[in-house]
Amino acid sequence: MKAGVFNAHTKYIILKHALKEKNVTHTCKLFGISRMTYYKWKRAYQKNGMMGLEIKEPQKPQMPNKVDEVIEQEILLYVARHPEDGPKRIYYELMAEGFEIGESGIYNVLRRYKLSRKEQRMDYSENKDMQIKSRRKHRESTICFDRMKEIYPGFLVTQRIDFMGTFDRIGKIYQYSFYDTTSKWVVVKLYNKKQDIDIWNFFELKLVYLLKTFNLSIKNLVSERTKIFFPYFVKGNKYKEIIEDLNINHYFVSSEKDTLWNDMKVFNEYLMNEFYNKITKNSALDSFFKVERELNKFVRNYNFTSVISNGKNAGKTPAEVVLKRAAENNADLDTLPLWIQALLNVSRGGDKDG
Template sequence: MKFEGFNAHSKHIIIKHALKHKNVSLTCELYGISRTTFYNWFKAYQKSGVTGLQSKEPQKPKMPNKVSKTIENEILTYIERYPADGPKRIYYELKSEGFDIGESGIYNVLKRHSLSKKQERIKYSKDKALNPKEKRKKRTAPIFASAEDIKYPGHCLIQRIDFIGKFDGIGKIYQYSLYDVYSKLGVVKLYNKKQDIDVWYFFEHKIMYLLKTFNLDIEYLFTKKTKVFLPYFVKGNKQKEIIEELKVNHHFVESEESTALESINEFNEFLVKEFYNKVQAENNINSFAKVEREFHKFLRSYNFLRPITSGAKKGKTPAEVVLQKAEENGADFSTLPLWILALLNQKKRVDFK
C-alpha cells in the first residue's frame, strides 16, 4: 500500500503499522519510505503526537543585511560626494560616523540602485549635481576655539597616523601619535609596515596604563580622519569598547578646525625637524629597530627634560604639567615606575646646574 502524499493522518497510520508489527523495515518497504524518514516522523510523533506530524510551512528567510532607509540615504549621499569609492571604503567612512552596517549590506544597496560599478556611481553623482537637492548637514564635532579653552591634562587629546617617509637602509616609517593639547605631552608608536598598525591595541596597553598610573581621565579625544588610515581606527570593535569603558567624548575630524587642534601639527613638525631629518645623517642608525630605540630616547627627553617655551606653563616640562594634575587627583607617586622617577630626578639635576 502506497500513499500519493503523506499528511499527518497517513504518517500516523504508517507509525501504527510499524508499532503493531514491530518491524520498521517491513513498514518502510510496504509504504515506500526510507528508514530515516520514518524515524524523523516517529521522533516528531513521540514529542508532539499527531500534531507533530503536520507539515510545517517554510519560514520566511531572515534578512540580516536589510538596511534601514536612513542608512540607505547616507550611502547614496556619500556616493554623490565620492563616487569612486566602493563598499569597503563606504563601510569605513560610515562606521566612523557611528552607523552600524556591514560591507555586504552596503553592496546590496548599491546593487539595488544599479550602482555596484564605478562608472554607474560616477554617472549617478553627475546627475545629482545637475539636479541638486537639499544637502544633509555635515556632522560637526565640538571644537575648542583656541588652546586657552583647554584647562587641564586630559581635557583634549588628538590622535593621528602619518606616513613619515621611506629612509635608505631603514625602510618605511609610519607614526601613530597621541598629543595632549594642554600639557604638550606626546605619546608615539612607530611602525615599519602599514598592516602592523593596531591603534587600539596600543591604546589599551600603553595609553590606558599611563592614565591609570597618573590617575587621569580623557574628556575629549579627536581622531584625525584621513582616508588612507581610517581603517586602522574603525576596524573591529575595540574602538567602541575602549571609548565606552573610558567614557570619552570621541570625534573624528577631517581637518584641524581650530588653533587648539592644529597644535598636533606643530608637534609633528618638531619631530620631523629635530629627529627624522637627522636620522639619515647618523650612519649608525641603519635599521628600523635602531630608529625605534633612538626615537624613544628622544621622546622621553622631549616629555621629561625639554621645557615649554611659551604660555602659562613656560619653564615646565610636559611631564611636570601632567604630574601636577596627577598630584591634584591624588595619584600615589610611590607606585610610579622607576624609569619615570629616574627621569624626574635627572630633570632636577639639570635644573640645579
Template sequence: MKSEGFNSHSKHIVLKHAIKHKNVSLTCKLFGISRTTFYNWYRAYQKNGIAGLQSKEPQKPQMPNKVSSSVEREILDYVAKYPLDGPKRIYYEFKSEGLDLGESGIYNVLKRHNLSQKRQRLEYSKNKTYPISVKKKKRQAIPFGDQAKSVNYPGQCVIQRIDFIGKFDGVGKIYQYSIYDVYSRLGVVKLYNKKQDIDVWYFFEHKIMYLLKTFNISIDYLLTYKTKEFLPYFVKGNMLIEVTDDLNINHRFVEYEENSVLDEMTDFNRFLVKDFYSYVENKNSVNSFSKVEREFQKFLRNYNFLTPISKGVNSGKTPIEVVLEQSNNKGLNYEELPIWILALLNQKKRVDVK
C-alpha cells in the same frame, strides 16, 4: 557563565560592580561576559533603568542590507562627490558620522544604480554635483572652540591621528599613531611598520589608560584627525564606543579645516620629522625597524621629560612637569609613581643642577 544566564537583578549587580571599581575589563573577566555584552546592558540600563535589563522575546532580525530611500539618496550624493570610494570606504565614512549601515546594503544600492564599478561611478560623477548631505550625529559643542589658548589644563583637549611617515632604506615603511595633549604638549607615539598591524584602541587601552591612571587625570575631549586613508582604524568594530564610554570621553572626528586647534599637533609632527626622522635618514647604524623604535622612544622621553616648552603659558616647563602640576592638584602621591617615571624626573633634576 553565559550572558543568557543573567536576570535583571544579576545584570544590575554587574553594572554596579563596574561603576564602583571603575574597571569594565575587570568586571567582565570576573563575571565571565564580553565587553560587548556589558555595554549592551549598560546602554539599556541608561535608557530604561532596571526595566531595560529584563529579558525580552527574540525580535525579528533587522535587515542591515536594506536602506531607506533617504539614506539611498545620501549614498548617491556621496558617490557624486567621491566616485573613487567603494562600498567599504563609504561604510567607514558614514559610520564615523553616526550612520552604521551594512556594507552589503551600500553595495546593493550601488549595484542597483549601476555604480558598483569605479568607472561607472566616475562617469556618474561627471554628470552629478550633489552636495554631501550625510546626516551627522548632533555634535556636542567644544567649550574651548578652536583656539588652543582656550585650553586650560591637561586632558581637556587631546588629539589623535595616524600618519604615513615614509619608506626608509633598510628600515621599510613607518606608520605613526600619535596622541597629543594640547595644554601640556605631552606626546605619546606608537610606530608600526605594517599598516595592517595598526591597532589604535588596543594601544589606547594598554598605554593611554595606564598613563591616565598613573597621573590621576582624565580626558574630556578626544579629537580624532579624520583622514580617509586611516579612518577604518578608528571606527572598525565597537572599540571606539566602548573605550570612550568607559572613560566618559567626549569624542569627535575633526577635519583639519574645521578646527585650527589641530595646528598644535601638526607642529608636533613637524618637530618629529625635522628632529628625529631626518636624523634616522642620515644615521646608517639605525638600519632596522626595531632600532628605529628604540631610538624613537629615547627621543620621545627626552622631549616629554627634559625639553622645556619654548612659548605659551607653560613656557620653561617640560610637558611632564605640566601634567604633574595637574596631578598634584588632584592629590597625587609622588611616592606611588612608577620607578621609571621617578628615574626620569631625577634625571631632569640632575640636568637642571648642571
C-alpha cells in the same frame, strides 16, 4: 545571572557603577551581564530615562545585511558626494558616524541601485539633484573647545597618523602620534608597514596604562580625518570598546579645517628636523627596530626635559604638568614606576632642555 531578572532600579545601579568605575568590562563581569546588554540598557536610559529601563522590547533577529531606509539613504547620499569610494570606504565612514551596518549590506544597496561599479556611481553623482545631495548633514565635528583654552591634562587630546618618509636601510616609516594639548605630553608609535597599523591595540596596551599610572582620564579625543589613514581609526571593534569603556567624547576632524592641530604639526616638524633628518647620518641606526627604540628615548627626553614656552604652563615640562594633575587626582606618586622616578630625578637635576 540572566539580564532579564534585573529590574529597572538594578539596571540603573549597574549603569552608575560603570560610570563611576570608568570600566564597563569590569562592571559587566561583576554583575554577570554581557557588554551588549549593558550598552542596550545605556541607550534605553539615555533615550527614555528610568522608563526606558522598564520597557521590555521584543527581541528581533539580527540581520546585518538588511539595511533600513535611513541607512540606505545615507549610503546613497554618500555616493552622491563621493562616487569614487567603494563599499569598504563607505563602511568605514558610516561606522565612524555611528551607523551599524556590514560591508556586505552596503554592497547589496549599491547593487540594488546599480551602483556597484565606479562608472555607475559617477553617473549617479552627476545626475543627482544638488538639493538632495545637500540634505545630508555634515557630521564632522565643528565643536569649539574655547579655541584651545588650556584646561587640564586629558581635557583635549589629539591623535593622527603621518607618513614620515622612506629612509635608507630602514624603509618606510609611519608614525602614530598622541598629543595632550594642555601638558604638551606626546606619545608616538612607529610602523614600517601601513597594513600593520593598529592604533587601538597600542592605545589599550600603552596609553590606558599611562592613564592608570597617573590616575588621569581623557575627556575629549580628536582623531584626524584623512582619506588615506581614516580606516585605521575605525576598523575593528576595539575602537568603540575603548571609547565607551573610558567614557571619552570622540570626534573626527580634518586637520585642514581646524587650528587645534597646529601644536602637533609643530612637534612633528621638530621631530623631522631633530630626529628623522639625522637618521641617515647615524650608521648605528641600521634597522627599523633601532630607529623605533631611539625615537622612544628622544620623545621620553622631550616629555621630561623640554620646557613649555607659552600659556599658563609656561616654564614647566610636560611631565611636571601631568604629575601636578596626578597629585590633584590623589595619585600615589610614591608608587610610580622606577623609570618615571629616575627621569624625574634627572630633570630636576638641571639637565638641558631636550
